[in-house]
Amino acid sequence: MTDILDELHWRGLIALSTDEQELRSALAAGPVTYYCGFDPTAPSLHIGNLVQILTMRRLQLAGHDPLALVGGATGLIGDPKMTSERSLNDRDTVAGWVERIRKQIEPLLDFDGAHPARMVNNLDWTSPLSAIDFLRDIGKHFRLSRMLAKETVSARLNSDQGISFTEFSYQILQGMDYLELHRRYGCVLQTGGSDQWGNLTSGVDLIHRVERQSVHALATPLVTKADGTKFGKTETGTVWLDAEMTSPYAFFQFWVNADDRDVIGYLKVFSFRSHEEIAALEQEVADKPAARSAQRALASDVTTLVHGAEETEQVIAASRALFGMGSLDELDAGVVKAALDEAGAPMVEAGEELPSYVDLFVRSGLVDSRSAARRAISEGGAYVNNVRLDPGTSPDDRPGRDDLLHGRWLVLRRGKRTVGGVELA
Template identity: 80%
Template sequence: MTDIIDELHWRGLIALSTDEQALRAALAAGPVTYYCGFDPTAPSLHMGNLVQLLTMRRLQDAGHRPLALVGGATGLIGDPKMTGERTLNAPDIVAGWVERIRRQIEPLLDFSGPNAATMVNNLDWTAGLSAIDFLRDIGKHFRVGRMLSKESVSARLNSEQGISFTEFSYQILQGMDFLELKRRYGCILQTGGSDQWGNLTSGVDLIHRVEQESVHALATPLITKADGTKFGKTEGGTVWLDPEMTSPYAFFQFWLNSDDRDVINYLKVFTFRTADEIGELEKELAERPAARTAQRALARDVTTLVHGAEETERVEAAAQALFGFGTLQDLDARTLGAALAETGAPRVETGDELPTYVELFVQSGLVPSRSAARRALAEGGAYVNNTRLDPGTDPEARPSHDDLLHGRWLVLRRGKRTVGGVELA
């Protein structure tokens, strides 16, 4: 595909556009400077943000110039949520989150070369702006009736919580960002999620009123799951890009566990594999679904993009080792701990003497009772640190402290597929 709009359509990444044919012509004539904004309303970006970052990278790879805006100003307010008023965070907290998010964005865009990305912060042009100047120079161009019609605003107006003037004014600030970036960098395109469409078009309308020029907005669809559950969520909560908030192991497992009905769509959205490569994976999925080749390719690609190739190798090695196909002793403490956390390994308080094997299997949740633990041991189906316990082992025997991995963990397995573990303290 030589046309970036055609590629974005094939990948399912265009939900809305202000004027697609005009945008297609502008991109063909290019290069086009475009931007996407990321508000620091949390310490980390999440999966929805990753859709935007990878869309930005596709446009950059097609020869266009990205501006990554981290909203040091808008992050102090937050765009309106459907569910209620946002908690306003202190300026020093938001400033810290700005730096964390900048570091997450940097590896995903190219900041060198003829179409190098530029990082911008809207606090640079709002911090010194007085309320009077803001109202006179920007606010006068917005019509309240149009602002009230925005979906996020109208939904809140009809709710019990209502909406504060602070959140109501968010779309004005985002519109001002687009105007400022056009003046400073010649930016003529803003991208974002379809749930942000009202805010995206605020900037388009403002520039038309102030500069008498037409610019563009392009929105990606919200990613959904075939089973109806929310994308980017697990039982443990949101899947974050920050490795301290979602471990690389848990991140890898999130993609590896993708439903067969979703995985091809995810490959299009979240990887840079070609149509031919994805077509081969789709064929493999149809012929040998149990092999989960497509899911494994997806997990490897996205984990490598976000956390790097070395981290991906570590988490794959951990997954293999947990099921007896690798050496547990070679795993670093952080990766092993994250892997066991995904199995639900409990923390077991011990004294100088470790629990018996029977107690350990019960406490890990791998068996429902002491009698079931004795039976697993007698049948040769009990493993500790990938070593099978001899069926003749005394059920009341105990592991030694030397058996503890990194002085803390024991990996337990019942049979070939049921893995658990305990953290001993």
């Protein structure tokens, strides 16, 4: 890679830049110290935040020095939303979220190589600062006309909700972060999403006013979906990086289900595959869309980045096994449950004595009646844990406790694609 900006352009990762030619020169003369901030306004980052982390990683691989800021101070306030005031979280909650988010970022950056990353927390320099010092040393450099022109602030001011001084001050705090990192580490580039552009440039302006130095800001575009729905949202909600909030199986399925119109763009943004590899997958989408090769490559790459290779192997095995192309016995308990949930499989709760196979298929909704269940079994189209039920199975025959996966679940299947589950209550 001779020019990281050319690479970012090819991947569709540059929406705005303060002075691209000056930044190109600085990066070529490198290494450049740069930062991106992440606020703990929830217990986890989501896949929108992943765009920023992976952009940081690309810059690091190109020979530059990253600072990953987790906002222990700004997280106590929250960046203003377009619609309404945020609910303020208590200090202990935010501190706990800071640690959770640090652990999500750390595996995705290199902290030991030639250009080691550094984690920073803006609470370290914000907490000791008095209100008077903040207003005298920082606030005096901000002009209300520019602050009021920020899109989110303007929208809120013209709404019934309005905006509090607390949220209005957020852009001052973020600007101060850039100034502090510039002073401490020689940071000369801040990256972020295009929706953060007003906050990014507030730091650029503050450093110019206070230090008489020129620094840079670079914004990535917001990722969109071709069908007009919001990226990173599913029927069950936001796609989080935390495995407890979005299971690795559900995470994998989100990417597998990417629209053909979106998948190549997602590969450019979220994978580290080469130009040649992505071009080959793009050709496969055109020639053999039903194979979904690009989607599977994308899902494997991103799930491995976030959850690790071992978890990804379990998820892929579960995707196959759920529909009869592998063994369910080898799957972890959590993967079995997540696979059933994500497949939308109707669940039957069973007591100590399991119902008959016929009743289980009826109660799961896989068939309409006991006679239909008996017919599915006699025709060889009924499966339990991927084992075909003997066509001679009696209507009163029932599974035993030894048949339960992990002592808790049965996976029912009628034909190739219709799946249900049984969970021991």
